[in-house]
Amino acid sequence: MITVEGNAKINLTLDILGKRPDGYHEVAMVMQSINLHDTLTLSKIPSGIELTLDVPGLEADERNLAWRAARLLLDGEGVKGGVRIALTKRIPIAAGLAGGSADAAAVLRGVNALYELGLTQAELCAYGAKLGSDIPFTIVGGTMLATGRGEVLEALDPVPSFWVVLAKPKISVSTAWAYKHYDEQGAEQHPDNAAIIQAIAKRDRAGIASLLCNVLERVTIKQYPVIAAYKEWMMEKGALASMMSGSGPTVFGLFSAEEEARRAAAFLEEQTDADLFVCQTAGTNRDTIHKR
Numbered sequence: 001m002i003t004v005e006g007n008a009k010i011n012l013t014l015d016i017l018g019k020r021p022d023g024y025h026e027v028a029m030v031m032q033s034i035n036l037h038d039t040l041t042l043s044k045i046p047s048g049i050e051l052t053l054d055v056p057g058l059e060a061d062e063r064n065l066a067w068r069a070a071r072l073l074l075d076g077e078g079v080k081g082g083v084r085i086a087l088t089k090r091i092p093i094a095a096g097l098a099g100g101s102a103d104a105a106a107v108l109r110g111v112n113a114l115y116e117l118g119l120t121q122a123e124l125c126a127y128g129a130k131l132g133s134d135i136p137f138t139i140v141g142g143t144m145l146a147t148g149r150g151e152v153l154e155a156l157d158p159v160p161s162f163w164v165v166l167a168k169p170k171i172s173v174s175t176a177w178a179y180k181h182y183d184e185q186g187a188e189q190h191p192d193n194a195a196i197i198q199a200i201a202k203r204d205r206a207g208i209a210s211l212l213c214n215v216l217e218r219v220t221i222k223q224y225p226v227i228a229a230y231k232e233w234m235m236e237k238g239a240l241a242s243m244m245s246g247s248g249p250t251v252f253g254l255f256s257a258e259e260e261a262r263r264a265a266a267f268l269e270e271q272t273d274a275d276l277f278v279c280q281t282a283g284t285n286r287d288t289i290h291k292r
Contacts, residue, residue, distance in 0.1 A: 003290045004110040005037040006102030007141055007282050008091045009134070010164065010245040010252050013191035014214040016182060024133070024149040025179055028193055030156070030200075031134075033141040033282040034164050038103055039088040040066070042110040048082040049074075055089045065131060069104035073111045073127055077119075083111055092275050094172045096246030098134040105138035105285075113291070125151070142284035143200060145193065160203040162281045163261035165239070167230045167274040168250040173223075178216045178247035181223075187215040209241035209254055220248040226272075227251055233271065237264035 009031050017026040049070045051060040061067060070083050085107060091099035108127055112119045119127075121140060128135030133150035145154040191213035199207030221227045227244055230251040234242035238260040239253030255261040258278075265276045 001041060001043045001291070002110045002114045004040045004042065004106040004113075006040060006091075006106035006138060007033045007285065008036045008097040008099060008102055008279075009033055009137060010097065010166075011214055011243075012159075012208065012212055013193055013196055014216060014246065015191045015193065016179075016187070016215050019183065020149070026148070027150055028145070028147050028191075029150070030191075030193060030196055031137050031144050031146050032159060033138075033143075033284075034166075034279045035282040036091055036097070036166065036277050036279040038091050038099065038106065040103065040106045040110060041086040042107070042114050043084045044114060045082040045084050050082070050084040051087065052085070053087050053089065055093070058089070058093065064103075065100040066103040066107045068131055069107040069128070069135075070111055072131060073108055073117075076127060077115075077117050079111075079115050079117070081115065083107075083114065085110075092168045092250070094174075095168045095250040096173070096244065096248045097166070097250055098138055098246070101132050101134035102138045104128065104131055105135050108135075108139060109285070125153070140284060141282065145197065156197055157201045157203075158283055159200050159208065159281050160205055162205070162240075163255040163258050164279050164281060165234065165253045165255065165261050165265050165268070166245075166250055166277040166279065167234070167252075167268050167272065168276075169224065169226050169230065169272070169274050171224055171226070171249050173220055173248040175247040178220055181219045182216055185219055185222075188218065189213060190215060205240060205256060212241045212243045212254075214243055214245070216247050217244040220244060224249055230268070230272065230274065233268060234264055237267050239264065
């Protein structure tokens with residue numbers, strides 16, 4: 001039996017460079033793991049895939065990315081056997097936090113360990129890229145520059161530790177919707193990835209905070225102004241910076257101290273109906289597989 005944690009992510013930057021011939025968008029983004037995680041327990045069974053979830057309404061079959069990840073790796077490596085997966089969800093769904101990708105990544109890492117396949121991280125990332133653009137990042141974790149459609153990764157220096165408050169409004173934003181509207185509207189401002197990478201290398205918290213930028217944010221705020229309100233409240237309560245993650249709708253605030261982060265979360269709990277989480281930035285996924 002193997003237990004694997006799949007960490008969520010936030011975007012410190014998200015830039016869209018254009019549309020590719022294959023229909024995907026060319027992106028350049030600095031991605032950061034956070035220690036809000038789902039937990040997956042994997043065990044061997046004679047054949048097939050059995051997935052159980054603790055969240056009502058979430059599919060537990062081939063429509064689920066975790067299920068598809070298991071199928072892909074078992075078939076791809078010619079494994080004689082199946083896997084039972086028990087998934088405990090903490091990362092909110094359709095939130096811009098790569099929850100589904102984190103689960104698929106955890107399954108790929110878990111099946112590799114469970115069946116002692118000996119695949120390298122790069123080989124697992126190649127499998128992951130077939131399923132989704134964020135999966136290679138969630139396999140590796142830490143602080144990365146992601147380019148291509150998000151699957152080409154360059155390791156960066158780890159960020160200095162931040163406390164992170166996440167506020168997910170009771171709305172869902174489709175990634176396809178956000179990108180379509182971005183194509184129509186464009187961006188007023190693009191991230192300076194070179195500058196934020198330099199700030200990260202210098203461990204300059206204020207510099208990092210001042211350089212957060214997500215080109216999808218303006219598009220989504222236009223449709224859902226509540227996102228702007230959440231950002232404002234985060235800043236009022238002492239965040240070094242606040243921004244929407246991914247295509248949204250989750251807003252995060254970066255804080256230097258736990259006490260400030262928890263105060264901000266308590267205030268947002270009073271003022272909003274958002275799902276709220278307090279967590280920290282996290283490093284690479286070296287020690288999140290446990291054998292029993």
